[in-house]
Structures are given as structure tokens and as C-alpha cells.
Amino acid sequence: MNSIKLGFVGLGTMGAPMARHLVRAGHHVTVWNRSPEKSAPFLAEGILVAPSLPVLAGEVDICFLCVNRSEDVVECIEAMAPHAAPGTLFVDHSTIAPGIARKIQQDLFAEGHSFLDAPITGGSMGAQSGTLTIFCGGAIADYERALPFLKAYAKRAERVGGSGTGQMMKLANQIAVGGALQALCESLAFAKKAGLDVAQARELLAGGAAGSWAFDHYGPKILSEDWTPGFSIKNQRKDFSYCIEEAEAIDAAIPGTIVVDTLLEQLEEEGQGELASCLLYELLARVEKPYDESGDE
């Protein structure tokens, strides 16, 4: 048992298995979740559950967060910071705006605490198997302080630079994830409209120069019409909103990402935002062409 006391905030699809990995690795862990239903199983498993964020803050040396939007992270940190012992390290696994991450780090530093932005990739499968990749932004000392614990659920946890750079790397990752999704869905929808065997297309294309993680993992989901997330349309669009905002700020061109976001927006407007992002295939494979790429012509 490690003498350092850990907190974990946010027991969702990603956070719950991550918190359990910390417990299984023998660490002292106290958890908290906004809706108590998600804490209940932890209590039943013999894991400490805090009654509130201020109480949790007073109990821990390092607190991990895995919530959703920028404002959720800000809200949790603001509730905890005044009640935390000096030098508490907050490690945020949520995907949020890089600028907000930098602001949180500055505010916490001014209050005598530390902060690491540490967004994750690898999906719910990666969280469950403990094979996530983590992009860490912040001071080297804070990264080194967090690393032994991150290893409980990560196959890789690399520092990529100062505060906010973890989020920047995550946005670069989401741009590539979105493009890979588009490549998969657009090619399989083309194959379907061409009258080809879509399962054969998935399998043949996956083995060559078109191959990708998306072909291997989302391809079979598409073939079995399994639209349970995984990664929901709503959450992918949340990440894209940060990509688009940040691309504007740094003068980066992300026309492919804009296309995927526009298509996913259409699915969200149809009320399908809670379904898996690979539902994009279904949109592209509909009989009517869903997207006019020729503009005003």
C-alpha cells in the first residue's frame, strides 16, 4: 500500500475502470461522482466514497479528474482547491480547451497547488484493459509525481511540454481520429452503393495501405450495426469544438475535420447524438446523398 492518498473524480465510462485500476494496483483511493448512483458500486466493492468535493479535497495528496467539458473541470477544481492541503496535485484526464487548462494551472499555482493536463486516448476498451495513452502537459516535477500512478491504467504516459500542451496533443489526436473515421465510413459507404460486399471490402482494405485502427475496431461495429458508444457523436463533437476553436487561434487548416463535424452535426440534429460516431457510415450510405460537396454549383 502506497502512503500517498489519491482521489478520483468522475466515474463514467472512462473514469470508473481507471479508478478501479488504481485500487487494484494497491493505492489508497477515495472516489467521488456527481450522480451518486455511479459511486454506489464502489462503496459496495469496499472503496472509499467521499460525500462531497470539499471533503474529498481534504483527504488527498493527488486528485485525478475524468469529467467532460472545460466548465465541468473548472467547477470541480473551484470546489476543491480551497479545501486542499498545500501542494495538492490535480491531474485532469478530461479533454478540454488548452487555454482553460493553462488558466486552471496558473490559478492553482497561485494558491500553492499544482496541475497537470493529462488527456487520454484509447477509448473505453483502453480504459478497461489499462492500456491508455496519456498526453501530459505541465511541469516536469508534477509529471514525475503523477507518473507512477498513471501507469496503473496507461501503456504510455508521456510529457509533451508545458501546461496546456497535453490538451493540444489530444486535439491533434482527435483530428486524426476524425479523419480516420471519415476515411472508413466514406469508403465503406461507397463500397455499399457500388454493390460490393461491404464485409469483404472492410477486410481487404484493412490489410493494405488504407488500414487503420478505425478499420479494425469501428469496421466490425459498422458491419454488425452496433451503434452503442464507445465514443458518442456528442462527445466527438465536443472535442471537435475545441479543435476548431484552437485551429482558428493558431491559424491551422483542418478542412477534413470540418467535414466530419458537419456530418456528425446532422446526426446530432436527428436526435442521434448519444449513439456511436461510426453511425456516420449509416448517414453516408443512405439512398439519398446526404451532403452536397459541390457548394453552390
Next chain:
Amino acid sequence: MNSIKLGFVGLGTMGAPMARHLVRAGHHVTVWNRSPEKSAPFLAEGILVAPSLPVLAGEVDICFLCVNRSEDVVECIEAMAPHAAPGTLFVDHSTIAPGIARKIQQDLFAEGHSFLDAPITGGSMGAQSGTLTIFCGGAIADYERALPFLKAYAKRAERVGGSGTGQMMKLANQIAVGGALQALCESLAFAKKAGLDVAQARELLAGGAAGSWAFDHYGPKILSEDWTPGFSIKNQRKDFSYCIEEAEAIDAAIPGTIVVDTLLEQLEEEGQGELASCLLYELLARVEKPYDESGDE
């Protein structure tokens, strides 16, 4: 030595190593190339070189072609068919329009010959190592007649349906290849503009949900600024022209492909059409934003 006599037309980046694989497998092979410079090394290696397409046609039972555009294939076939023995099988490895492939098949059938559309994927590396994937469209008997020879340079050679379907599958493949290229270049260019270490980004992203053949094979080329093709911008745009034409015909939406084609068009207009398609990264990473994704706003 097999008693079936083979011909091979088109000794370019792909065709030359493929023809050599047939020779090495012990088959009787006669080659021909439009520009004689590319035939000369074959002659020096002790391989039969035909002086013209009509002469080649009279010498072979099965003739493989690996040239470029639809019109090149039509021209070669028209030069050979009248001089070929009845029942000659033509196997075309070029990427051409599916409708043209069907037309060639019908015309050859009417003249007592056979035709298989058999476009390839796996790049120059795949041709050299003999690990191409081949998408075959045509009659089952013709596929079975060609298969033992295709194995000389293919790790997989699957029949995907009747005449023209090999080309359709290749176009689906090119749509996915284009999307994967966009995902790679757009995310790495974003990482560069964000001030991240691009080599670290390439390596970290390749290992997670953003991973792809493109990240593994084009990523290192981008980092070393090696723009030698591989797969040239001009040839990728040639394939996209068939994708766009065919998508229109079958009412398929390929907005991601349109984005990649528009960007590659810009590079071609700059006179860089002979360079590798992953030069797309360089375009996206330029200081000025090269592409206005907001339309008229």
C-alpha cells in the same frame, strides 16, 4: 518452368518488380514497355523483350498489364487483341474507370478473348516485396486461371465480383487511402502549428486510436521531408478523378475525398505533381492558411 506463356506490359515503378517476381517464380515471361529504356535492363537480365505489342500478343497465353490511365489500357488492348491467339486472357493491374473495364471485357469477349480487372494496392514497397493485395473483377474461370500467377507478387488476390468490381473496390480503397492521408497530414500540421514536437506527435498518435498504415509509412517520410514517390500527387489525383466520376454515377457522397483532391490540386498547380502525395503536410503546415473551409462566411 510452367508451359503457360506470360506477357507483361508496363515496366514502371509497380510493373517492373511484379514482372521480375513472375520470372523468379519460374514462369515463361515476355515483357514490353512503351519507352524502351525500361525494357533494356530486362534484356540484360536474360528476359525476353517483345519488339511491339502485336508481336507480344502472338507469343502469350495470358498477358498482364500495369500501365496508367483508362486510355492507355484501351490503346494497349486494341493493339494486341487482333494478334492474340483465341482465348487469350488479359489481366489489367492499372487503376482505371470501372465502366471502361466493363467495356474492354465485353469487347474482348466478343473477339473470343477474356479479361480480368485486377487493380493492386500496397504501393511500391508491396510490389518489391511481393505482398500486394489484388482486387479481381470478372468471370470465376478467368480469376482461377490467373490466380496461380498473381501469387508471385500478391499476399492476397481475391475475386470481388463480376467485371468492373475490381476497379470499384480499388476506388473504395483509394477513398480510404486519401482520408487516411488527410488525417495524418492535418493532425501533424496542427501539432506543428501548436508548437508541439511533430516527431513525438507522430509516434504517440500512431500507437492509439488515430493509428494507421499512413501514420506508420508516410509519417516517417514527412518527418524526414522525403517527397520522393511512392505514390505521386498526379497519380493520386488520377485515381480520385475516377472516384469522383463514379461517386456521381452511383450517388455516393465522398466529401472527405473532395477535400483531399482540392488540396492536392493546389500542389499540382504549383508544379509539384510528381512529388509524393504526403507533401500535403507541407501545404497544411505553411504559415498562411492554405484553405478556406468556411466558404463564403
